[in-house]
Amino acid sequence: MNGGRKGAPGRVRIIGGSLRNSRLEVPDLAGLRPTPERVRETLFNWLAPVLDGARCLDLCAGTGALGIEALSRGAAGVQFVERDARAAQSLRANLARLKAPGGQVAELDAGLYLQGAGRRHDLVFLDPPFALDLWPTLARQLEQGGWLAAQAWIYVESPRGHVPALPPAWQPHREGHAGEVRFALYRRALPLS
Template sequence: MIKNNTNVKTGKQSSKKNEVGQIRVIGGKWRGRKLPVVSEEGLRPTGDRMKETLFNWLMHDLTDANCLDLFAGSGALGFEAASRYAGSVTFIEKSKIAAITIKENIAKLSANNLIIFQMDALEYLNQKPSKPFDIIFIDPPFRKGLLGEVLIKLTAHSFAQKGSRIYIETEREAIIEDIPNDWFLIKEKNTGQVCHRLFEHG
């Protein structure tokens, strides 16, 4: 069971002074809404064009889905999923500033089916979830060697189940190891120096 003692508290200090831009929700009930993002090293929200492609891939899987946005950063993927009628989204983000901004954006949207935990993604994956996730977004910092351990922990603690979709975003030259034998690549696309892959848990 995931412990609930790491939920973000906004506190008195606003993150507004750290804002450098916005993300835009491109589909669903919040279509056109713009949400602030903060300046953090390694933060690179998925661009609108690729986001549209990804959510076209997932269009038949989103309604009422239980989603996990690991290494959430700006929260762009999780907010897009929620806008398209996902049942719930859990955001995991290590950066305090980025996590506070996600929490503030959840409040702006009055979205009580979204929750943010400020914690390390690998630490989160050490614990068994209360139930498996239907859709998992994995977008770790590039060139940090984190993905292999993420995949091992996801499998060891049953974060996915048969039929789950797992989206992985990496640097284009990355070689993905430790893909579980029962995951099948169903979509793949390169945009610039980034590779986007969607797997199905078989």
């Protein structure tokens, strides 16, 4: 969730579920790029049939808007991973203030986090800083490290016009564009053996 823009708005609104209309406090950090409301609304409409009880991983979480939106809409739990200390602290504070159960924050670089023991997730939000081009590396780690359920869903946000190199098992499901951002939902489909 870090990347394209200088500074961030002071607040981000949760748009659906039990925390609907709650506001997330957002630190003023260069490069912090919260996923816009209309993108989140579209994404969570796509995910509505599969979100209840899902185990989620929000890599490069930034504000945590994607993961908190998932918790608000019935996800069983979300592991947030954010390397910036101020963003991670703000995320912890928002989770505590909202009394959002099931959210845990790891203050760590996403690549280092994925070197640990993999725990399978049903849904992963992959929105790394655009300038670092981390999609192929993080996707490979997710795929090879045991982080994905057999038919996991993976949300990928990237600059408009840029389709990251992703594992062959990740099949495109839906995509859209908003301003300078491309957002896409993939479904993991392992070949039959």
